[in-house]
Amino acid sequence: MMKSLIENQFIKKINKSGENNMVKIAPSILSADFSKLGEDVKRVDKAGADYIHIDVMDGQFVPNITFGPALISSIRPVTDLVFDVHLMMVEPERFIEEFAEAGSDIITVHAESTKHLHRVIQQIKASGVKAGVVINPGTPVEMIKPVLSMVDLVLVMTVNPGFGGQKFITECLDKVTELAELRKEKQYIYEIEVDGGVDDETAKECVAAGADVLVAGSYVYKYDDVSTPINKLKEAKK
Ligand SMILES: O=C(CO)[C@H](O)[C@H](O)COP(=O)(O)O
Numbered sequence: 719m720m721k722s723l724i725e726n727q728f729i730k731k732i733n734k735s736g737e738n739n740m741v742k743i744a745p746s747i748l749s750a751d752f753s754k755l756g757e758d759v760k761r762v763d764k765a766g767a768d769y770i771h772i773d774v775m776d777g778q779f780v781p782n783i784t785f786g787p788a789l790i791s792s793i794r795p796v797t798d799l800v801f802d803v804h805l806m807m808v809e810p811e812r813f814i815e816e817f818a819e820a821g822s823d824i825i826t827v828h829a830e831s832t833k834h835l836h837r838v839i840q841q842i843k844a845s846g847v848k849a850g851v852v853i854n855p856g857t858p859v860e861m862i863k864p865v866l867s868m869v870d871l872v873l874v875m876t877v878n879p880g881f882g883g884q885k886f887i888t889e890c891l892d893k894v895t896e897l898a899e900l901r902k903e904k905q906y907i908y909e910i911e912v913d914g915g916v917d918d919e920t921a922k923e924c925v926a927a928g929a930d931v932l933v934a935g936s937y938v939y940k941y942d943d944v945s946t947p948i949n950k951l952k953e954a955k956k
Pocket residue numbers: 746748749771773804877878879880881882883884913914915916933934935936937
């Protein structure tokens with residue numbers, strides 16, 4: 719997608735106090751119907767989604783296998799929405815250029831997945847896309863402090879990664895609050911995204927803690943009319 723369009727959608731909504739005016743919704747296609755994936759992407763686009771969240775799993779970092787760059791390329795023509803690509807793979811540095819080429823707009827890497835987090839973030843930025851860092855429920859914010867000034871997005875996992883449809887882990891919200899406070903104090907520019915177990919109820923807790931972007935898979939795609947869950951999630955900030 720055009721770089722200027724990404725800038726528009728991505729950064730502009732962060733105002734001077736470091737808080738977004740509205741919450742963004744990132745449906746996870748992990749819960750879409752893979753036999754008609756393009757259609758399922760179009761449906762959430764039409765229903766007002768902000769990002770398309772794409773969960774890449776390698777069967778090693780997490781006990782599940784999903785998509786690679788070829789799938790991202792194949793759905794790229796279907797929508798202009800930001801592709802938010804969540805890499806759950808060991809040593810993501812091996813594939814950053816391929817995922818950027820395939821049409822990613824944001825690539826997020828797990829702090830636990832590489833020995834060279836700082837270098838991978840540099841690599842993502844050099845490939846021309848936004849860079850994000852992800853932390854598992856068992857990982858403290860302390861571990862990513864050295865890279866917070868470099869990233870465009872911080873993703874706080876609110877389930878252990880690997881599967882959709884798991885129960886929300888409330889304790890992770892303390893990290894969202896900590897990241898929101900740090901952003902204000904240090905004038906960082908990252909968005910704070912939460913992923914896992916998000917529905918209309920847990921969304922309110924996420925937004926109250928300081929989340930700017932809500933990933934939701936099973937909650938969105940269980941509805942025939944996906945505008946219903948997307949609107950309910952957006953109401954979490956009203
Ligand atoms: O990264 C993920 C799992 O590792 C998914 O994005 C997440 O689980 C979304 O699914 P759900 O909203 O159903 O919990």
